[in-house]
Amino acid sequence: MRIILAQPRSFCAGVVRAIDTVEHALQRHGPQVYVRHEIVHNKHVVDKLKAQGAVFVEELAEIPTHAVAVFSAHGVSRDVEAEAAERGLRVLDATCPLVTKVHEQGRRYAAQGYSLILIGHAGHPEVIGTLSQACAPVVLVQSVGDVEALTFPADTPLAYITQTTLSLDDTRNVIDALQARYPQIVGPDTRDICYATQNRQAAVRELSRLVDVVLVVGASNSSNSARLREIAAQGGVPSYLISDGSELARDWVCDAKVVGITAGASAPEAMVEDVIAALGRLANVEVTTLPGREERVVFRLPSDLS
Template sequence: MPPLTVLVAAPRGFCAGVDRAIEIVERALERYGAPVYVRHEIVHNRFVVDGLKAKGAVFVEELDKVPDGVPVVFSAHGVPKAVPANAEARGLDYLDATCPLVSKVHRQAERQVEAGRHIVFIGHRGHPEVIGTFGQVPDGAMTLVESLDDVATLAFATGTKLAFLTQTTLSVDDTAAIVAALRQRYPDIVGPKAEDICYATSNRQAAVKAIAPECDLVLVIGAPNSSNSVRLVEVADRSGTPARLIGRASDIQPEWLDGVGTVGITAGASAPEVLVREVIDRLGEWRSVEERTHIAAEERMIFKLPRQLTE
């Protein structure tokens, strides 16, 4: 078989928030027994969701689909305040698997509103994280911007006290450009002390930037509704290397490898390492694979579990 260099990006795959969210569901199943209900996909990955379903997790989109008397887990993306309030009103036992870095943004939003500032939130309309963050503050307290064009259409009155926050899974480069445009237009706008884009998103994008110039094709393992995975495809494309988003190895078409000598592989923060190995094995069915790993950063972050599961 013709040779193929496979350049594997690191870090890749699961982040600390995803590890924590999955462990919360698994421990809840051990403690309470099946079924354990989960509001929304715990993380955006079909393989992970199906694996938890097989263990007894039941996924629903809204709380009204959860019957009385069973535990419910809130997804890693975060939920509006009204959701836990509703759960408490119904007497439901609930576990909040919101990533702590998303929870940090929620607290920042509350503080900015308390300080009398209107928030410009940089994010993707309809994403669960955006919906959850908007749900932390009163209606009308935040304005969503997705692009530089959106910044150009803002029309706040002179003297309006402003702050900006961002979704945690955005493009680092795009967000920097939007923040620069906001600061230019509104010099007094207040931002977070440290960027809201999470360490895992930044590290995975940096790793793709590092390997893409050496590759003829980059494969990103992730889901179409996974913001951080889609951003990895964009990062590779902007580096001049074509990229494809795949769910797992079976999505790969052999003709994609025509004329390809080096393939880069990465995985979004919701994709398990088993899918990375599956993809490399699949490539090995068609080509003689030489595998190398490029390490762009080391990650040692660990988040604590909810007290209900550790006491």
């Protein structure tokens, strides 16, 4: 069996920064550093940080007053920020800088008098935070159908912003529908969607042309990993989302001569190696890596840790 690895895959700079934030906080403050929600959407990452002493909570009320609290890479709402201040928590904000950029875009458009539209998935932590951080009413759209249901008057000054982990193709379709209905609308180009999202989606699109099946390593609640699986499937290749080698089903690959593997931006490379090992227990494997973009982006840690 040949295995072809997509390039790039696995951790992006925002995820590395978030994990490093928790690890540096533990080194500086000792155990009992509290993290609100999953720092990134991956159980293996969370479990590793728990083993180092990090405590994961759902609500700030679970954190002792004046303790160290880390906000996840997805960002938080203004209400969460206010509650943390009221409780005197020492906050380390691990929000990905590219998510923060979307927040800033929303605030800038709102200050200029635009009515705001957010393209994203309802209920996703990043979307929940962005809806609040814009500091103005925001209408969420998830599909072209949602665009058709909008009730803004034709001459309304409108601007859109986007969730960072969406499918580029789906986002482009929604933007096209917005521009067709409201020609005056302004907003960032799809190229402003997270660089890591773009790179991994382009890589899996190329990978799907070369293989019999695609395995996407990532958590079931990881938006960017789910989009990778969807894109591979759209290329006509059987595609599966798998958190590690234990979830590999023999039937998926028993007739495959070439298996493609990629990983979402929140999935550790160790889990890619775990899936390769699981395939190796089924057949002799030869592993190669597809040529692709090398990512050299590095984000600085929060100022309180630098």
